[in-house]
Amino acid sequence: MKYEADLHTHTLASTHAYSTILENCRASARKGIKMIAMTDHAPMEPDSPHIWHIENLNVLPDKIEGVRVLKGVEANICNVDGKLDISERVLNRLEWVIASFHSPVYWTDSVEELYNTYKKVCQNTYVDLIGHPTTASVDYDAEELAKLFKEYDKLVELNEASLVSGRTKRNKLIDLIKACKKYETFVAVDSDAHFCDRIGDVSNVEKLINELDFPKKLIVNNDYEKIKERLLKKRPWIEL
Ligand SMILES: [Zn+2]
Ligand SMILES: [Zn+2]
Secondary structure (H helix, E strand, C coil): CCCCEEEEECCCCCCCCCCCHHHHHHHHHHHCCCEEEECCECCCCCCCCCHHHHHCHHHCCCEECCEEEEEEEEEEECCCCCCECCCHHHHCCCCEEEEECCCCCCCCCCHHHHHHHHHHHHCCCCCCEECCHHHCCCCCCHHHHHHHHHHCCCEEEEEHHHHHHCCCCHHHHHHHHHHHHHHCCCEEEECCECCHHHCCCCHHHHHHHHHCCCCHHHEHHHCHHHHHHHHHHHCCCCCC
């Protein structure tokens, strides 16, 4: 399957990543990817750029090397109230917001707390995508989460980099894919690339999707028009 958008990518501004935005866009153009979300880490992660990096994204053109660059962030979920480490003033000017759990910032070993935190995150209208929920260390109920994300119309991420690195366990991802299929929860299949050549490479996740016969219509980033419609519904002022 072809993925026309990759909605989770890093530049070297997150210091454990290694490519510039120009290199990311050149690699994307070469692969026929029409859109990437530039989603460097928000301030609470130890490797994050200065907040000005996020605040100043509007100096970038909409398209680089013909690739539409969504100005985004991978925000950190900071506590059980679902607080993010980006102010509303900054969130308001971004085009794409991922909310992720990262252990250096906040982590929980309680299934109930994880669910309650995600519920609060879901109530944040700025959040577009729940980043790699499969990296949670607890044995959550995938069906409960899929239902929750569906109820609040949040996209669920099936994340390649965390699967390859082992931070996402294969069985957890399988359970989540099955649950999203059952409840018709929309997903994004993303590389979470930390080097330009990895953008659009989601081959390991795709293998599971195919094995589990996951419906293509529930994947939002396999078609530019589909993601465009979703983006414009929420932020009608952005140029696509
Ligand atoms: Zn992450
Ligand atoms: Zn990431």
